[in-house]
Amino acid sequence: MDTQQNTALTRALAEVPGPLPTSGVIHITFPHADRFTVVGNHLAQHPDLSCTAVGIAVRIQSLPQGAKVGVKALAAHCKEGEKRIAAALRELEAHGYLRRVRDRLPSGRIITRTVFCNRPAALLHPRRPAEAAPHPAKPEPTREPAPAPVPMQEPAPVPVRIPMATPPAPEVPVAPPAPQPTQPQVSLPVPPSPAPLFVPRVPPPTAPKAPRRPLPQPSDLTPELDRAATAFLSDLHRHASQFFLSEDDVRRLVPGVAAWLERAARPDTIRRALTDDPRHPLKHPAKLLAHRLTELLPPAPPGVDDLAALDRARPRxxxxxxxxxxxxxxxxxxxxxxxxxxxxxxxxxxxxxxxx
Incomplete structure (x- = not known):
């Protein structure tokens, strides 16, 4: 059995088009003939949805119309508990894939309908109106049958005449053709586009992101500030081992630390603000430091004139x-x-x- 499995796998790998990658996953894809569901990459690779939410969404898409998709109904067929399923449904609802709407029946009873949309971003764009029905084609005129072919005889020889130069014939004015009455065009009423069932309150995953704020810069990067900021960043890993920076990272972050020092921030205060409660594990310490240096920048200290104005505004x-x-x-x-x-x-x- 092992030999057969290895042989089948080797044969399948040999049929994969192109050179095989040296690392990462290798896909062996067979086309589905029945019992399959189409899932978009916007859901399968959603950056903000958990794997549980993606799996629950795929499970709901594979169910037929009218199937029960409540917490207890899903928990009866899934290994996840009710709490994880409820959290996954809340994630899908927050990103527009799932919606619970209240509807009133003709009998007066109020029910809750669960609506699942496989592509929420399409609901943000207005749908195109239905195309007008094409006009009935006019019947083509019946053609008379062509007469039977008559046997051809050899033509008699015709003498060749050489054309002589003749004066051009006088131009005869041609009257323009009489305008024919045109039938008024009847415009068919365009049916109004149906209103979307629901509009998600969150932007689609393809919405443009706001540009990142630049790293703060000091008003004057003096040699003293440069040395102090470089020493602070180089010594940061002794206080927090996760923040071990390369030389390029130190040179890139020096202006941000210098801006903090210029605003009279103490080194221990800067260290506590930058290294407090990091992620575990921390993959990109330089990116986290750049983000916190930008977002947590303290205000500039007040000058002598500002303090004097504050004293004058203070009640005596x-x-x-x-x-x-x-x-x-x-x-x-x-x-x-x-x-x-x-x-x-x-x-x-x-x-x-x-x-x-």
Whole structure:
């Protein structure tokens, strides 16, 4: 059995067109004659859908109209649990492949219909109106049968005449042909294009992506900033082993780190912002550093004029100073020196008693 299997595989590989790749997958493709489903690469290679969601979508496409595609119905035929199937259905609904719509029947009952679209991007473009029915072809006129051929006789010899130069005949004006009455063209009504069943709320996978923001640049890349940024990036792998950078990556990221240092950011603060909670495993540390250097760039520190304007805008609070009473040496708040409240009341009482 092993020899037969190896021989069959060798024969199938020999029939693959073109040279075989040295690495990667090799496809042996046989055409399907029955029981197959056409799946687009936009679904099979969707960058944002999980493999479970892609498999559930293919399973739903292979089912006939009216088949049950609820969580429990799919879980009865799949090895995945209900939670994974429900999460996959939510992914398909978020990307426009699946839609649950509520409909009212003529009897008044409200039902929920599950609609699956194998190509959601096609719903974003208006459909072309149905082509008008072609006009009936006019019957061709019947042709009379050709007469029977008559036997030909040898023609008699005709004398050859040499043409003589003759004056040109006078031109006779030809009257233009009389206009024939034209039948008015009747335009057939174009049926309105049917409204799409549903429109996904997310952009299609082929939507153009926004351009990436450039790496921040310092106002003046001085030699001191260049040395400090180079030393920071070269020493980064000692604090986070995943961020081991090449020399080209260091030279490319130096302006971004210099922009952070120019904005009075401390090295430990920059290191914590760039290396906090990375992916595991981290395949492209330089790309992650460039993204965080761009998106987490702190604002420029305020200048002297900005701080002065902030001080002027701050509300002023008048503080009453402390004074010492001349009689009892008690401290009290007053804009001018003098006596405290108790001493003033005692003096007023003595003055009233002396006046009485």
């Amino acid at each position: 609070v008048t503080v009453t100073p402390f004074q010492t009473c001349d009689d009892c040496d008690r401290a009290f708040r007053s804009p001018t020196p003098g006596h405290c409240r108790d001493c003033r009341e005692t003096r007023a009482a003595y003055a009233q008693a002396a006046a009485a």
